[in-house]
Amino acid sequence: MIAADLTPALSEPLLHLEQQVIQNHQAIEHWFRAQWQDHETPFYASVDLRNSGFKLAPVDTNLFPGGFNNLKEEFLPLCVQASMVAIQKLCPDAKGVLLVPENHTRNQFYLQNVARLQSILRMAGVRVRIGTLIPDITEPTSLELPGGGKLTLEPIVRRGNRLGVEGFDPCVVLLNNDLSAGVPAVLENIEQQVIPPTFAGWATRRKSRHFAAYSRVAAELAQLIDIDPWLVDPYFGTCGEINFQERTGEECLASHVSDILDKVRAKYREHDIDREPFVIVKADAGTYGMGIMTVKSPDEVRDLNRKQRNKMAVVKEGLEVSDVMVQEGVYTFETVKDAVAEPVIYMVDQFVVGGFYRVHTDRGQDENLNAPGMHFEPMPFDGTCLLPELESRRDCPPNRFYAYGVIARLALVAAALELEAMAAEAEAGEAPVRRLA
Amino acid sequence: MIAADLTPALSEPLLHLEQQVIQNHQAIEHWFRAQWQDHETPFYASVDLRNSGFKLAPVDTNLFPGGFNNLKEEFLPLCVQASMVAIQKLCPDAKGVLLVPENHTRNQFYLQNVARLQSILRMAGVRVRIGTLIPDITEPTSLELPGGGKLTLEPIVRRGNRLGVEGFDPCVVLLNNDLSAGVPAVLENIEQQVIPPTFAGWATRRKSRHFAAYSRVAAELAQLIDIDPWLVDPYFGTCGEINFQERTGEECLASHVSDILDKVRAKYREHDIDREPFVIVKADAGTYGMGIMTVKSPDEVRDLNRKQRNKMAVVKEGLEVSDVMVQEGVYTFETVKDAVAEPVIYMVDQFVVGGFYRVHTDRGQDENLNAPGMHFEPMPFDGTCLLPELESRRDCPPNRFYAYGVIARLALVAAALELEAMAAEAEAGEAPVRRLA
Numbered sequence: 062m063i064a065a066d067l068t069p070a071l072s073e074p075l076l077h078l079e080q081q082v083i084q085n086h087q088a089i090e091h092w093f094r095a096q097w098q099d100h101e102t103p104f105y106a107s108v109d110l111r112n113s114g115f116k117l118a119p120v121d122t123n124l125f126p127g128g129f130n131n132l133k134e135e136f137l138p139l140c141v142q143a144s145m146v147a148i149q150k151l152c153p154d155a156k157g158v159l160l161v162p163e164n165h166t167r168n169q170f171y172l173q174n175v176a177r178l179q180s181i182l183r184m185a186g187v188r189v190r191i192g193t194l195i196p197d198i199t200e201p202t203s204l205e206l207p208g209g210g211k212l213t214l215e216p217i218v219r220r221g222n223r224l225g226v227e228g229f230d231p232c233v234v235l236l237n238n239d240l241s242a243g244v245p246a247v248l249e250n251i252e253q254q255v256i257p258p259t260f261a262g263w264a265t266r267r268k269s270r271h272f273a274a275y276s277r278v279a280a281e282l283a284q285l286i287d288i289d290p291w292l293v294d295p296y297f298g299t300c301g302e303i304n305f306q307e308r309t310g311e312e313c314l315a316s317h318v319s320d321i322l323d324k325v326r327a328k329y330r331e332h333d334i335d336r337e338p339f340v341i342v343k344a345d346a347g348t349y350g351m352g353i354m355t356v357k358s359p360d361e362v363r364d365l366n367r368k369q370r371n372k373m374a375v376v377k378e379g380l381e382v383s384d385v386m387v388q389e390g391v392y393t394f395e396t397v398k399d400a401v402a403e404p405v406i407y408m409v410d411q412f413v414v415g416g417f418y419r420v421h422t423d424r425g426q427d428e429n430l431n432a433p434g435m436h437f438e439p440m441p442f443d444g445t446c447l448l449p450e451l452e453s454r455r456d457c458p459p460n461r462f463y464a465y466g467v468i469a470r471l472a473l474v475a476a477a478l479e480l481e482a483m484a485a486e487a488e489a490g491e492a493p494v495r496r497l498a
Numbered sequence: 499m500i501a502a503d504l505t506p507a508l509s510e511p512l513l514h515l516e517q518q519v520i521q522n523h524q525a526i527e528h529w530f531r532a533q534w535q536d537h538e539t540p541f542y543a544s545v546d547l548r549n550s551g552f553k554l555a556p557v558d559t560n561l562f563p564g565g566f567n568n569l570k571e572e573f574l575p576l577c578v579q580a581s582m583v584a585i586q587k588l589c590p591d592a593k594g595v596l597l598v599p600e601n602h603t604r605n606q607f608y609l610q611n612v613a614r615l616q617s618i619l620r621m622a623g624v625r626v627r628i629g630t631l632i633p634d635i636t637e638p639t640s641l642e643l644p645g646g647g648k649l650t651l652e653p654i655v656r657r658g659n660r661l662g663v664e665g666f667d668p669c670v671v672l673l674n675n676d677l678s679a680g681v682p683a684v685l686e687n688i689e690q691q692v693i694p695p696t697f698a699g700w701a702t703r704r705k706s707r708h709f710a711a712y713s714r715v716a717a718e719l720a721q722l723i724d725i726d727p728w729l730v731d732p733y734f735g736t737c738g739e740i741n742f743q744e745r746t747g748e749e750c751l752a753s754h755v756s757d758i759l760d761k762v763r764a765k766y767r768e769h770d771i772d773r774e775p776f777v778i779v780k781a782d783a784g785t786y787g788m789g790i791m792t793v794k795s796p797d798e799v800r801d802l803n804r805k806q807r808n809k810m811a812v813v814k815e816g817l818e819v820s821d822v823m824v825q826e827g828v829y830t831f832e833t834v835k836d837a838v839a840e841p842v843i844y845m846v847d848q849f850v851v852g853g854f855y856r857v858h859t860d861r862g863q864d865e866n867l868n869a870p871g872m873h874f875e876p877m878p879f880d881g882t883c884l885l886p887e888l889e890s891r892r893d894c895p896p897n898r899f900y901a902y903g904v905i906a907r908l909a910l911v912a913a914a915l916e917l918e919a920m921a922a923e924a925e926a927g928e929a930p931v932r933r934l935a
Contacts, residue, residue, distance in 0.1 A: 087593065090582075090623020094590045138576055138884045142849055145527075146583055153531045156524065184885055186527020412579055447575045448621055 078117055078292045082464045083449055085286040089467055092285055093411070093474070096278075100477040102411045104147055104235065104256045108469040109419070109431070110404045111391035115334055117464060118295050118391050119472040120341070121431075122271055124257045124480075125239040126407060127163070128417070129181065130173035133439040136407075136415030137181065139447075143409035144185035150410065152254065157188045157231035159224060161217070161248075163238045164195045169207050176212045178237060192217035192226045194238065194245055201227075222252040239263050241347060260483050263346045269299040269386050274482070275475035282471055291328050293468055295389035296321045299345055303385045305365065305374040310385070314342065315359035317387040322358070325389050336392060339427045342373070345384035352382050353429040355390060392426045397438045403430050404440070406469035413447065413466040416440045515554055515729045519901045522723040523886055526904055529722055530848070530911070533715075537914040539848045541584050541672065541693045545906040546856070546868070547841045548828035552771055554901060555732050555828050556909040557778070558868075559708055561694045561917075562676040563844060564600070565854070566618065567610035570876040573844075573852030574618065576884075580846035581622035587847065589691065594625045594668035596661060598654070598685075600675045601632045606644050613649045615674060618846075629654035629663045631675065631682055638664075659689040676700050678784060697920050700783045706736040706823050711919070712912035719908055728765050730905055732826035733758045736782055740822045742802065742811040747822070751779065752796035754824040759795070762826050773829060776864045779810070782821035789819050790866040792827060829863045834875045840867050841877070843906035850884060850903040853877045 082089065107126035108119045132140070148158075160182070162175045175191060182189045193214040201215045215226035224234050224247070234248075234255045240262025248259055260266070276294055283290035298317035303310035318340050325338035342362060344352040352373050356362055365373070374382055393403045395418070402418040418438040421430040441458065449463035519526065544563035545556045569577070585595075597619070599612045612628060619626045630651040638652045652663035661671050661684070671685075671692045677699025685696055697703070713731055720727035735754035740747035755777050762775035779799060781789040789810050793799055802810070811819055830840045832855070839855040855875045858867040878895065886900035 087620070087623055087625055091591075091593055094586050094623070097586065098590045135572065139579060141884045142576060142579055145849070149531050149534065153535050154528075156528055183524070183888060186524055186531070188524055412582070447578045451620055 078115075078288055079460055079464045081286045081288050082467055083451065083460050086449055086451060086463070088285055089282070092282065093470060096474045096477070097411045100474065100481060102147070102150075103408075103473060103476050103480065104151065105407070105409045106473050106476055107405055107407045108472045110406060110465055110468060111393045112395050112404065112461075112465075113336075113392035113426075114394050115332060116292050116391055117468050118293050119275065119468060120295070120388070120391060120403075121268070122275075122472045122476050123239075124261045124266070124476060125163075125237050127171055127174050127237065128405065128437065129177040129407065130170060131405075131417045131437040131439070132177075132407060132415040133417075137184075139412070139414040140181045140407075140409055141184045143412040143414050144181055146412070147410035148182075148185055148187055151256065152232050154232065157190070157229060157233075158182055159192045159217075159226065159229070159231040159234045159253075160189055161192050161194065161234060161236050161238050162214075164193070166195065166204060166214070172204060172212055173206055173208065175237065176206055176210060179212070182235075188229075188231075190215060190226050190229050190231070192224065192234075194247070217247055219247050222250055224248070224251050224253060236262075258480065258484065258487070260487050261480060265483070266479075267299075267345045267384060267386075268343070269297060269345050269384075270482075271472075271475055271479050272297050272386075272388070274478040275472055278471055278474045278478065282467075289328075289332075293471070295391055296324050297386055297388040300385045300387070301383065303383055305370040305382065308365075308370070311363050311365075314362040314385060314387060318342070318356055318362055319359040321387055321389050339390035341388045341390045341429065343386055343388065343429075344373075344382040345386040347382070353431070355428050390427055393430070394426060401426055401428075401430060402438070404465050405437075406465055408469060408473055411470070411473070413469060416462075416465065416469075515552075515725055516897055516901045518723045518725050519904055520886055520888065520897050523888060523900070525722055526719070529719065530907060533911045533914070534848050537911065537918060539584075539587075540845075540910060540913050540917065541588065542844070542846045543910050543913055544842055544844045545909045547843060547902055547905060548830045549832050549841065549898075549902075550773075550829035550863075551831050552769060553729050553828055554905050555730050556712065556905060557732070557825070557828060557840075558705070559712075559909045559913050560676075561698045561703070561913060562600075562674050564608055564611050564674065565842065565874065566614040566844065567607060568842075568854045568874040568876070569614075569844060569852040570854075574621075576849070576851040577618045577844075577846055578621045580849040580851050581618055583849070584847040585619075585622055585624055588693065589669050591669065594627070594666060594670075595619055596629045596654075596663065596666070596668040596671045596690075597626055598629050598631065598671060598673050598675050599651075601630070603632065603641065603651070609641060609649055610643055610645065612674065613643055613647060616649070619672075625666075625668075627652060627663050627666050627668070629661065629671075631684070654684055656684050659687055661685070661688050661690060673699075695917065695921065695924070697924050698917060702783075702920070703916075704736075704782045704821060704823075705780070706734060706782050706821075707919075708909075708912055708916050709734050709823075709825070711915040712909055715908055715911045715915065719904075726765075726769075730908070732828055733761050734823055734825040737822045737824070738820065740820055742807040742819065745802075745807070748800050748802075751799040751822060751824060755779070755793055755799055756796040758824055758826055776827035778825045778827045778866065780823055780825065780866075781810075781819040782823040784819070790868070792865050793824075827864055830867070831863060838863055838865075838867060839875070841902050842874075843902055845906060845910055848907070848910070850906060853899075853902065853906075 107123045109121040111120050165171045179189045191214050198214055198216050201213055203211045203213045205211050218225055234253050243264040244259045279294040280290045300310050300313035321340050322338050339357045342354050342356055395402045397418050397420050400420045400422040401424055402420045405419050406416040407414050417440055419430050419435050420438050421435045424430055448459050450459050544560045546558040548557050602608045616626045628651050635651055635653050638650055640648045640650045642648050655662050671690050680701040681696045716731040717727045737747050737750035758777050759775050776794045779791050779793050832839045834855050834857050837857045837859040839857045842856050843853040844851050854877055856867050856872050857875050858872045861867055885896050887896050
């Protein structure tokens, strides 16, 4: 079923975790059904996972997923079917969706993602037009795509509190823009439903908040399937008021690094794991793998050189980093064609619709792979994460992929809780929404 | 994308119908969303279609579909995902489903269907055990399956008004038994939800009633996409109190045959179709392709020889035929490897989850293919029916498959209306449920 050179080889012994997941598969699905009775499902999300054989955990949950173009064509029917569910739930009368993408017009990969999303939603039976926030685009602009086809960006038009493009009044606004630069005025107080809500953008969202919610649901799942929650949940801590340039807050970082390394060391001993613990220091808000470093000792964050400090100080759109998250590093022992790889799982509504591997030929098992030089390899088709081989107790790819789907959906439940709490705060007027200057 | 020898070749010119379907695809999906807001979706169904190039229509809608084993493995994820939706809707707390199959233990193909269904539902996250109605099975009995694996049939146990098997109290009873022999007492007045409801069995269901509902929804869809409803809807009429052995009711049959042939001849003229009209005479209740004949003149039903009369007189389980349906015959101009073929489309909840071709090397384009000697050929993967190529206006397989999915779902909406009406009658105590002696 799987092309040999794509088979990700796990170099560690059989996951106890994976066994527990497969054996408790029906209880897990039942638990998820209960979650989606109680909580609103995000429209879509992608989750970066790390699998070290002994541990499988999410390290990033993206609420504005940008890699639909990396999914194999064979996953498209699942995307379309799940989108039908999402659309029917969201707004059964939806005839029109306004898709608001990132402001990149030169990133061909991203444009292909937007085109793929448009195509999926169209096949699911809604009209989709693309409203751009780019001020320079003042009339419909068609961009040629590498693989053929084209994408038409249109300037967003606001009439009163309704958003649309010329001649198109959608009933839903779907953001594929993570609002790193803040919520633009044109998106504020919109009459139509905006999904994900603007407060899910990086101007207000914090990774630490997501992982705090994740810890709660991971503990529930761990109890259900009788595992140590740590096997699916990385330790983390946060420091506010960091200024890398002015070197303030370094002591907070060093103390968290030291604390987490100690805790991981204890866990490694408990589970007989002969590895060196490491932590990842990253911006608590923001994306694109910027502002991320691997640290194996508290001293390393005390003596950052200028280059390292510059690298950590800003993320996408020049957003300055002041809140920092220190997270237990999870080794990835998966490889694709001998290069270090980590799975990225895509979800639409409550369903896993596919995934791919992020691969980096120049990075190690303890490094962030979301960095220049990375590339993507499709998951094999039995990597739909939907087809566990329940009779098989051995480590087999469908069961590993099923476990990926479980952990990714666990992060999705966490995102749902996170968004619920933010919505409650936004309603109470508590959430400080950073605005564009 | 498609293996050449599997490409079904349409020998007629481009479907006007298909063009209209593709061009109005978003309006169609919107219409379906509205239907599923108003009507309860059957859990599953399969629809036999006939495609003559100028006309595409359902000829049979099976509410107890028996060919899940004929779906390609690649369609499994769609089946699982759709089953997740169905289960969540039906009963979010469902931990257990009792699957009640037909009483065939020697039909290896059917057993594989049951095993496939069990596997799909398990992967969707529910426990599934198989409760058989076969009186001889008094303890759990494992049957070996041809492709490996086994199926365990267990005697149904009724405690008060709850149905289960030893040590298993399911929350839903899923019938994969069309109750041709009537509703057994053990299935009556069950506390749990029984799906499809027992009145959907052939003891009470009538094809003519399904096609009457179909005509109504077909007329709606036809208006929406601006086509002659006849292009998707075969004429039909019914005769009650037929007795083939005693040769009573032949005049009613002959008169319907004559009437329908006339109407079809007029339509063929209107649409410039140079073909000879034909009708299909079949039992109004019952399945398995028994009791079906092709007729091109009213005289043919007046002079049935003994063999033909015997063939028409009974269907499955020796059910005697007294209600007969006369239905416009739809040519099938699809071929697979030069043999006459008709598509069979499978649905779970509101979703098309796959399909295959029923192929018969010894039958003509105007004959019933559901007969001994038939075999099945998988649909190519782009035959998911979910991926119309909206930019393409030419006849291309994905668009033809999409049209199949639309017509199959139209029959599904008709089935929903049919079941609703039957439920209302059952509640009012009007439906005569034939019981087992």
